[in-house]
Amino acid sequence: MRLGPMVPTVVKNLISKKSTRPYPFVVREPFPDQRGELYCDIEQCIFCGTCARKCPSQCITVDKEQGLWICDPFACVYCGTCEEVCPTHCLHHKGAWRPVAGERQMIEMKGTPPKKKKKDAAKDAAAE
Amino acid sequence: MPIPTKQVTKETLVAEVLQLKNAGWRIVTATCVDLNENEFDLIYHFDKDLQMEHLRLTVPKGAPVPSISGVYLAAFLVENEIQDQFGLCFDGLALNFANHLYLDDEVATTPFCKFGVVRKTAAAE
Amino acid sequence: MMSILGFLLALVVGVFVAPILGGLITGLDRRITARIQSRLGPPILQPFYDVAKLLGKEKLLNNSWQAFCAYVYLVAAATSVVLFFMQSDLLLIFFVQAVGAVFLVIGAMSVPSPYSQIGAQRELIQVLTYEPLLVLVLAGIYVHTGTFKISGIYALEEPMLLKLPLLFLVLGYALTIKLRKSPFDISASAHAHQEIVRGVYTEFSGPYLAILEIAHFYEVILILGLVSLFWSTSFVGMLVLVALTYLAEILVDNVSSRMTWRWMVTSAWAVGLTLTLINLLSLTM
Amino acid sequence: MQAILDFIKSSRIKSPWLMHFDCGSCNGCDIETLACLTPVYDVERFGIVNVGNPKHADILIVSGTVNHRNKKVLANLYEQMPHPKVVVAIGACGLSGGVFREAPNVVGGIDKVIPVDAYVPGCPPKPEAIIDGVVLGLQKFAEKSLA
Amino acid sequence: MAQTILPFGPQHPVLPEPIHLKLTVEDEIVVDALPALGYVHRGLEKLCDIRDYNQMVQIVERVCGICSKIHAMCYCQGIEEMMGVEVPDRAKFLRVIWSELHRVHSHLLWLGLFADAFGFEALFYQFWKIREKVMDINEATTGNRVIVSVNQVGGVRRDLSAEQLRWIDAELKVVEAQVRALRATTLDDYTVKKRTKGIGVLSSAQAMELGAAGPTLRGSGVAQDMRQLKYAAFDRLDFQPISYPDGDSWSRCAVRYDETLQSIDLVRQAMARLPEGELSVKVKGKPEGEVVTRVEQPRGELLYYLKGNGTNNLDRCRIRTPTFANIPPLVVMLPGLELADVPVVVLSIDPCISCTER
Amino acid sequence: MHSTLMFILIVLPFLAAIACAVVPVKQVRSAVVVVTGALLVVASLLLIGKVPFETSFTSMAGLPLASMTQLADFLLLGFVLFLGWKHKHLGIKILAGAQLVILFALEAFMMDHHAASMAFVADPLSLTLVLIISIVGSIICIHAIPYMDNHEHHLHLTISRQPRFFAWLVVLLGTMNALVLTNDLLAFYFFFELTTLCSYMLIGHDGTEEATNNSVRALYLGSMGGLALLLGAVFFQNMLGSLEIQEIIKLAPSAGYAMLPMALLCVAAFVKSAQAPFQSWLLGAMVAPTPTSALLHSSTMVKAGVYLVLRMAPGFVDTTLSTYVALFGAFTFLATALLAVSQSNAKRILAYSTVSNLGLIIACAGINTPAATAAALFLIIFHAVSKALLFLCVGTIEQRIESRDIEDMHGLFVRMPVTASLAVIGVLTMILPPFGMLMGKWMAIESAAANVPVIMMLALGSAITLLYWARWAGLLMSHPLQGGVTPEVQPKLTKYPLVALCGGAVLLSLLSPWIYSALIVPMIDMVNLANPQAMFEAPYVTSKGMLGADSGVFPVAPLFLVLIVGMFLGLRVLKNAQGAREASIYLAGAQSRTAQTPDSFVGPVNQPVKVANANYYLTRLLPEGKVTCWVNTAAVLLALLLVVGGL
Ligand code: SF4
Ligand code: SF4
Ligand code: SF4
Ligand code: SF4
Numbered sequence A: 001m002r003l004g005p006m007v008p009t010v011v012k013n014l015i016s017k018k019s020t021r022p023y024p025f026v027v028r029e030p031f032p033d034q035r036g037e038l039y040c041d042i043e044q045c046i047f048c049g050t051c052a053r054k055c056p057s058q059c060i061t062v063d064k065e066q067g068l069w070i071c072d073p074f075a076c077v078y079c080g081t082c083e084e085v086c087p088t089h090c091l092h093h094k095g096a097w098r099p100v101a102g103e104r105q106m107i108e109m110k111g112t113p114p115k116k117k118k119k120d121a122a123k124d125a126a127a128e
Numbered sequence B: 001m002p003i004p005t006k007q008v009t010k011e012t013l014v015a016e017v018l019q020l021k022n023a024g025w026r027i028v029t030a031t032c033v034d035l036n037e038n039e040f041d042l043i044y045h046f047d048k049d050l051q052m053e054h055l056r057l058t059v060p061k062g063a064p065v066p067s068i069s070g071v072y073l074a075a076f077l078v079e080n081e082i083q084d085q086f087g088l089c090f091d092g093l094a095l096n097f098a099n100h101l102y103l104d105d106e107v108a109t110t111p112f113c114k115f116g117v118v119r120k121t122a123a124a125e
Numbered sequence C: 001m002m003s004i005l006g007f008l009l010a011l012v013v014g015v016f017v018a019p020i021l022g023g024l025i026t027g028l029d030r031r032i033t034a035r036i037q038s039r040l041g042p043p044i045l046q047p048f049y050d051v052a053k054l055l056g057k058e059k060l061l062n063n064s065w066q067a068f069c070a071y072v073y074l075v076a077a078a079t080s081v082v083l084f085f086m087q088s089d090l091l092l093i094f095f096v097q098a099v100g101a102v103f104l105v106i107g108a109m110s111v112p113s114p115y116s117q118i119g120a121q122r123e124l125i126q127v128l129t130y131e132p133l134l135v136l137v138l139a140g141i142y143v144h145t146g147t148f149k150i151s152g153i154y155a156l157e158e159p160m161l162l163k164l165p166l167l168f169l170v171l172g173y174a175l176t177i178k179l180r181k182s183p184f185d186i187s188a189s190a191h192a193h194q195e196i197v198r199g200v201y202t203e204f205s206g207p208y209l210a211i212l213e214i215a216h217f218y219e220v221i222l223i224l225g226l227v228s229l230f231w232s233t234s235f236v237g238m239l240v241l242v243a244l245t246y247l248a249e250i251l252v253d254n255v256s257s258r259m260t261w262r263w264m265v266t267s268a269w270a271v272g273l274t275l276t277l278i279n280l281l282s283l284t285m
Numbered sequence D: 001m002q003a004i005l006d007f008i009k010s011s012r013i014k015s016p017w018l019m020h021f022d023c024g025s026c027n028g029c030d031i032e033t034l035a036c037l038t039p040v041y042d043v044e045r046f047g048i049v050n051v052g053n054p055k056h057a058d059i060l061i062v063s064g065t066v067n068h069r070n071k072k073v074l075a076n077l078y079e080q081m082p083h084p085k086v087v088v089a090i091g092a093c094g095l096s097g098g099v100f101r102e103a104p105n106v107v108g109g110i111d112k113v114i115p116v117d118a119y120v121p122g123c124p125p126k127p128e129a130i131i132d133g134v135v136l137g138l139q140k141f142a143e144k145s146l147a
Numbered sequence E: 001m002a003q004t005i006l007p008f009g010p011q012h013p014v015l016p017e018p019i020h021l022k023l024t025v026e027d028e029i030v031v032d033a034l035p036a037l038g039y040v041h042r043g044l045e046k047l048c049d050i051r052d053y054n055q056m057v058q059i060v061e062r063v064c065g066i067c068s069k070i071h072a073m074c075y076c077q078g079i080e081e082m083m084g085v086e087v088p089d090r091a092k093f094l095r096v097i098w099s100e101l102h103r104v105h106s107h108l109l110w111l112g113l114f115a116d117a118f119g120f121e122a123l124f125y126q127f128w129k130i131r132e133k134v135m136d137i138n139e140a141t142t143g144n145r146v147i148v149s150v151n152q153v154g155g156v157r158r159d160l161s162a163e164q165l166r167w168i169d170a171e172l173k174v175v176e177a178q179v180r181a182l183r184a185t186t187l188d189d190y191t192v193k194k195r196t197k198g199i200g201v202l203s204s205a206q207a208m209e210l211g212a213a214g215p216t217l218r219g220s221g222v223a224q225d226m227r228q229l230k231y232a233a234f235d236r237l238d239f240q241p242i243s244y245p246d247g248d249s250w251s252r253c254a255v256r257y258d259e260t261l262q263s264i265d266l267v268r269q270a271m272a273r274l275p276e277g278e279l280s281v282k283v284k285g286k287p288e289g290e291v292v293t294r295v296e297q298p299r300g301e302l303l304y305y306l307k308g309n310g311t312n313n314l315d316r317c318r319i320r321t322p323t324f325a326n327i328p329p330l331v332v333m334l335p336g337l338e339l340a341d342v343p344v345v346v347l348s349i350d351p352c353i354s355c356t357e358r
Numbered sequence F: 001m002h003s004t005l006m007f008i009l010i011v012l013p014f015l016a017a018i019a020c021a022v023v024p025v026k027q028v029r030s031a032v033v034v035v036t037g038a039l040l041v042v043a044s045l046l047l048i049g050k051v052p053f054e055t056s057f058t059s060m061a062g063l064p065l066a067s068m069t070q071l072a073d074f075l076l077l078g079f080v081l082f083l084g085w086k087h088k089h090l091g092i093k094i095l096a097g098a099q100l101v102i103l104f105a106l107e108a109f110m111m112d113h114h115a116a117s118m119a120f121v122a123d124p125l126s127l128t129l130v131l132i133i134s135i136v137g138s139i140i141c142i143h144a145i146p147y148m149d150n151h152e153h154h155l156h157l158t159i160s161r162q163p164r165f166f167a168w169l170v171v172l173l174g175t176m177n178a179l180v181l182t183n184d185l186l187a188f189y190f191f192f193e194l195t196t197l198c199s200y201m202l203i204g205h206d207g208t209e210e211a212t213n214n215s216v217r218a219l220y221l222g223s224m225g226g227l228a229l230l231l232g233a234v235f236f237q238n239m240l241g242s243l244e245i246q247e248i249i250k251l252a253p254s255a256g257y258a259m260l261p262m263a264l265l266c267v268a269a270f271v272k273s274a275q276a277p278f279q280s281w282l283l284g285a286m287v288a289p290t291p292t293s294a295l296l297h298s299s300t301m302v303k304a305g306v307y308l309v310l311r312m313a314p315g316f317v318d319t320t321l322s323t324y325v326a327l328f329g330a331f332t333f334l335a336t337a338l339l340a341v342s343q344s345n346a347k348r349i350l351a352y353s354t355v356s357n358l359g360l361i362i363a364c365a366g367i368n369t370p371a372a373t374a375a376a377l378f379l380i381i382f383h384a385v386s387k388a389l390l391f392l393c394v395g396t397i398e399q400r401i402e403s404r405d406i407e408d409m410h411g412l413f414v415r416m417p418v419t420a421s422l423a424v425i426g427v428l429t430m431i432l433p434p435f436g437m438l439m440g441k442w443m444a445i446e447s448a449a450a451n452v453p454v455i456m457m458l459a460l461g462s463a464i465t466l467l468y469w470a471r472w473a474g475l476l477m478s479h480p481l482q483g484g485v486t487p488e489v490q491p492k493l494t495k496y497p498l499v500a501l502c503g504g505a506v507l508l509s510l511l512s513p514w515i516y517s518a519l520i521v522p523m524i525d526m527v528n529l530a531n532p533q534a535m536f537e538a539p540y541v542t543s544k545g546m547l548g549a550d551s552g553v554f555p556v557a558p559l560f561l562v563l564i565v566g567m568f569l570g571l572r573v574l575k576n577a578q579g580a581r582e583a584s585i586y587l588a589g590a591q592s593r594t595a596q597t598p599d600s601f602v603g604p605v606n607q608p609v610k611v612a613n614a615n616y617y618l619t620r621l622l623p624e625g626k627v628t629c630w631v632n633t634a635a636v637l638l639a640l641l642l643v644v645g646g647l
């Protein structure tokens, strides 16, 4: 039974450097391979839909016809499964976390579906 | 491959459980599995010195099962849980949350059954 | 008797300067506490931001009696500080301050919320614990100086601390309760919240909570004023004594857990009364 | 007088007291919220104090999925907060129900029950992101109190 | 005698999670305590119907964020057993390293929260400050601080480089030194002992009868730890369960304090003996059959019952978490205590409601 | 003029009592009570201008007072003996028998009866008591009129027993007036015994078994006091050859051996003031209808005891006896305050608090300095007014809610806004500055500051007092923000007495500096006059509504100023608060969301649970039975010490 064994610790705290990180004035470098914001390099995407099928949160929708890669950023749980299964490695987690938002969002990326690459692109252009 | 279990019946369940208790077994938990349209499997798990013993009780839906919370008080929680999720009723629950352990009245059917049945609420009893 | 000028001075200092000082000390307290916990802590002016923000919030009440009680608490706290600066009777100052404590309790009890009620009961038990100790400290001062008047203490030749060291400890014990610091922060849980949320403060919100905070600023000044009397012979001595005492309070706050009220009553009475008895007897013998 | 009113106004964003309610979260988000209060992140730098009482809170931080039982609690707490107030939803669960969206007892995100002012994505979001969320909340807070 | 009836929770500042206790007190002595659950119930076990057995790994991780890693490990072990998959050795050791790191961070977190329960703020902050180092290790090695997602059926998803191992070792030294510095305060301080010694006593017989698990059980003198089952790489590590005999809150605290240091040691052992090799094996086929697996969570014995039916989706995934087992002992311990002891005793079982209710 | 006033104050009540007893018409009885009360008030007020004076009568209105009392004395004792026999109570029989024998011996062998006159002395002390008895007492009697109607209505009595009740009630007023005015110890003894009888009659009024038992207990303990008093008188007669009170005081201090009879007198006083270990009769007396409790057992009759001690106090200045009296009083103050903490029955709280406060007054008498005497007097005055108010409030509340348990009074404001507010004010006047009770306590603490054991007990006791009062006041006032409060209708005779007492408590507090100059300064002068050795100075000077001394100041008027400003502010705040949003109480977020279940939370099994709130009674820390046991043991020891140590 002792009285105040905490004293040395708190005195040390008082005179040594505080451990508070000065965020947001200084932002720490992310560790390598950190799973931050998910990012799709849409140019590389072949719209195979693997990511959509494997995602445990089922937050990705891939529309091969339209060339749409849609993700609900509010439902993604940053597990990295999609990144691992993507055959073209077009999905990456950035180091930094996804910025906060003031309202609901949806990530909708439009790319060019494979095979009918040029033809479709021309068609689209013509349609517009 | 099914796990090695000892099959019991509604009639022998409580006696078997009592026997295990007297032999110094600790109750780990119970599991309810929805087998088909008519039956549940109730598996009781026990532990003694890191060894496990399982009792399996296959029961028809709709009929109450004797509670073992009289033997192991601790079982009241899991039995209430099963009552909530599967609509399987227990006779002689030490502490009966009357289908409201987890779920509110908004949940109308038993959520864990593939073949859901209407939940009886406390008011209905 | 006091001159009119002196009276006005006491009034102004007591009513306006004291809460500002009290707020600053509270801010400093939070800063030091943070450092002790290895944190940066809030700005020194934080207590004022808090109060100002609270004043601007929506009024939310369970009944109007609550609001009334909050104001009585404030008025009583301010009055006791003014009386202190007028160098009035210590015992009386202390009784006036008790008005505030009682109204805080009554206000908290007027709401049927169990947290508020339990807080109120505990606050009463705190009063029960520190009041006798304070009265006895004052009695000791009386035995030493022959008067309950603060002016009598200023007439002393040597610091009271030398003659009343044990009573000073008792005072410290009592003031830890009054300052709402661990191990005695049991009725309002100023920082912690463990079992009763914010106890007596639970049902006060917005401007009414601000009132209570301001009243607490006054109380801090009153308490530290009382401490300063123990080194009444020099201004520097006063400051040093107050600073050291307050630091000690912060330290104790940070190296102990919060105790239960049963322990508080028994320990405070056992330790406090024994120390008082020794010191009083040594004075009267 | 004007000076006092200005001071009150400017104090609003300097003293955001927050209350955290765990609305059926997996604790991941909660421990990260708590981590914000601890020495390494120390949000008390910004005057943020964790209060346990809706009546004292300016910011309500909610994590986790809404279910039928806790949605009533959530609504109660929101109602007991005095104006102005903001709500910050954190984590995939709080934003949308996350990975549990389709679980049988899940209603969905926080905004199904109370209006949300800031969404902090992540599972769980890092403490820094939660601080960002509070900052965004504060901006809304300032707007609301002007209104 | 006049009674006060109050709701303790679901929202209560001392409880990070929503649980409700209807407390009846007389002069602050608890005469009756009745729990109410369901504020966190999601029904996630049922998601096995619509998510395949691989996706379920991410879902069971989110049963509880605090020991996410261990849930996933237990689940994966179950599936692997069912499918007859032998996991590479390196993966087994890595599983131990991360799971013991999780225990360290969970226990440090708990030690802090426990200190908070009896109002020792500085101690709370101190433990959480130390814990941040462990969180950094998690983040640097797995890519996330809390839900680390390193398990997969068949092995692990990440590796540790030699450089990382050295860094972890250095960091853990600091953590260990800092934790040791708090021993006297946590276990021997007068005020702390007053608040924990003899508070919430659970005899070993009661603990067994009520089905207590983990530190709650070991705090009552029963040295039972699922790591004795020698899953993962525990068959190749020195491990003895820690127990204290008194059965009070102090004992439970002492168990966890010692286990923190023990886990640091286990991480070191595993790092020292880490074999080279593959991280995972390719899994073929679909799970079929029944399996029961158990591992030791920071809070105690975790049991998974899994039933596959030869499709990608499981038939039944049943999770029995340690807190679920510790609720009945809690209800028995509360009457007769002071109101001020309620947070202490509730915290002393290290309740995790999200895992209790899933 | 003297004789007229004396007649009104002493004899008139007896005549009124006869009228009450014989005239069975309710209206007449009420009128008699009201008129008697009014006359008493007027007479007592007129008496203010007359003090100090001494007078003696051989007869009053043609009645030979002195010889009548002698005769009545024997009749009284005989009656008590009869009661002892009737209730088969050995103790009473022995005590009454012994008193008969001793009294006979005293009258027959020790006294010469040449002057068969009755001497009265009116000084500020007796004047104070006369004022209290006549004014507060009358108010209580008037309040009793509607109260007793209700009371009997509740009991479903077919034949009203009110004549008897009111007769004893007013008899008591006369008796008390006589008791405080008489200068003859033997006459004092007679009136003292008469109050015991009144007490017996009124406690047993309802005739239930409990009432009867408690009334017998009161009679038994009262007789003990009587015996002690009589023995004291015998000793004084023997030693000093005189039973004139003023004479005794003058002679006693010079004679150390006179401490034994003094001590006996003190013991008699302790019994009457229900000091520990004799408190049980007063607790038992709470079964009586509330006016009885108010009149006899709080504001007036029990004051006879403290009056006796205070009266004799100049006779034992600076003696060991005095020290012991102070100790004893302080001990009772503390001990019974502790006992009060464990009570939830409002009348028992009031009873313990009464004993406690009387203890404080006795402690002041024991400290025996002018400041302490002043404190004692203030305490007597303000205690009487505030306590009467509280008792009447409890009575009124009880008849409405049919419970005396304070736990049943949560949020009483909603049902009885007026009475609840009055009760709160009553409580506040008991414990807070700037009200008189607190000022008395302030003086007491300041004058006891150098007496280590006494100050320690006073410090503890006053904190405990605060505890049990504040929690009661707190729970009365809860009410919804908007609406919900039902206006209260009360009979005039219920309401006016309450309002009068409440106003009195506040107003008298404001006037306390003037009361001090008018009553206490002359009283100290009289003490000096009576006792040439003691040259006391008035302890305080009053100026600008402040009481001041070297040792401290109590700025009454300035504090009242703050109070008034504060009230003004407070009322504005109250009005302002109406604009606030009404919040539900904090229930950890679980509050039930339907309007049918207010103040409820959703508990286990999803059912609404109504919250309950209760005060702390510390019953595990301070179980009443055990504490009583310790207290009684300690008190017996102290009392023994007092009697023996005085020698
Ligand atoms: S190989 Fe890639 S692109 Fe082709 S079908 Fe499979 S996933 Fe789609
Ligand atoms: S990170 Fe995980 S949750 Fe997010 S999209 Fe990819 S697979 Fe889905
Ligand atoms: S929403 Fe989809 S793309 Fe966006 S961060 Fe989450 S997973 Fe990545
Ligand atoms: S897996 Fe990769 S390539 Fe396939 S759809 Fe997803 S992002 Fe595109």
Ligand code: SF4
Pocket: A077, D024, D025, D026, D027, D028, D029, D030, D063, D064, D065, D090, D091, D092, D093, D094, D098, D099, D122, D123, D124, D125, E062, E065, E147
């Ligand atoms: S978002 Fe992720 S971490 Fe947060 S509660 Fe949901 S599952 Fe847990």
Ligand code: SF4
Pocket: D027, D030, D031, E016, E017, E064, E066, E113, E350, E351, E352, E353, E354
């Ligand atoms: S263990 Fe307890 S404290 Fe920790 S997260 Fe789970 S519930 Fe919260």
Ligand code: SF4
Pocket: E063, E064, E065, E066, E067, E068, E070, E071, E297, E298, E299, E321, E322, E323, E352, E353, E354, E355, E356
């Ligand atoms: S036991 Fe509790 S803490 Fe551990 S993983 Fe499960 S839920 Fe989380």
Ligand code: SF4
Pocket: F625, F628, F629, F630, F632
């Ligand atoms: S128990 Fe004690 S107090 Fe009660 S009657 Fe007996 S002796 Fe007296």
